[in-house]
Amino acid sequence: MASILYLTDLYYPAKGRTYYEEDIFIAGRLMDHFDVALCHPKNSEAFEDSADVIVFRNTGSVIGYKEIYRAFRERIQKNSLRTFNTFTGKADMLGKDYLLELTKLGFPVIPTVDCKSDISLLPASDRYVIKPKDGADSIGLEFLSDEELSQRHIADHVYLIQPAVEFEYEVSFYFIDDKFEYAMYAPNKTKRWEMVPYHASEEDIRFAERFISWNSISHGIQRVDACRTIEGELLLIELEDLNPYLSLLQTEKDTQEKFIVDLVSTLNNCLKEQTPEL
Incomplete structure (x- = not known):
């Protein structure tokens, strides 16, 4: 039976969300098909080489362990670790920064810039949202009036600026x-x-x-x-x-069952493939 190293933070204090319940449910169902071990990303290095695939799930904001996350990504490439999700995403x-790219490409996204000098590129608004690029869970998010924004010093390329929609x-x-x-x-x-x-x-x-x-x-x-x-x-x-x-636990039972079936299927497909180049 293939082995999964399931990375999670069962104690992460997520407002309005119960990470541990969702991950215990998913991991428990995966145990019907794989050998599954749960681990926090901070402690995963010792177990990574022995796993057939590393599943990166409800680990909380990586802001709390930036260097550990950076080192983990380096090991993925160096040691050809198979991961789920594959670490080839752009979001x-x-x-x-992808919000800036998608804005420039004309995708249906809340218009976004990262310099006050580019505010003229945004739709006119009485209120704006600013948030740090490395933020998560609304950490550092602020609503500012047009006047407050004009008076506030905001470092270029550090914060995202959007109209309040x-x-x-x-x-x-x-x-x-x-x-x-x-x-x-x-x-x-x-x-x-x-x-x-x-x-x-x-x-x-x-x-x-x-x-x-x-x-x-x-x-x-x-x-x-x-x-x-x-x-x-x-x-x-x-x-x-x-x-x-x-x-997932707020969805209907049929939805949960379909999700687990599709998850098991794609994990099996992932296990058959070579690890992608990052």
Whole structure:
């Protein structure tokens, strides 16, 4: 039986999310098909070479262990480690600069710049959002009026600057590899992680698939986060391709079963392939 080193942080204090419940559920189901060992990324080095595949799951923000994460990525390449997700993504696993690229490419994303001198490139707004590029879980996020922004010193290329978009709700689309699995949304926009199942239209799914196609992950779980504007348009908030929380236990039982079946299938496919070059 193939072996999985399942990286997680069961004690990560995620607001509104229960990482340990989700990962215990997923790991428990994977144990029906693989030999599974759970480990924190800070302690994984000693066990990496003995695993057939390393599954990177709810490990929390890597801000808390930047150097350990950097060294882990170096070992992936140096030791040809097989990982899931594959570490070839261009989105959150590399930071937030992809939002700048997607803005320039004309994708349906909340317009983003990283220099005050480029604010004229954004749609006019009375309020703006600034957040550090290496932030997570809204750490360092601020809302500023147009006047406050003009008076605030903001270091170039350190913060993202976006117009504060009026929206009806946030919605997330979940994929295994390039296959759409399910969608969830937060009916109350003040309670981001109180998620319920969302019936995604074909147009909604096509929206999310554009970002999955743009990214370069061969195997992995990705979450496309978007907001529905008051005009009815979907705009990307972020593409989480590193360790997305899945709200899986808030989905229907049939959805959970399908997700596990597809996850086992793609892990088996991943095990048959050579490790990709980073």
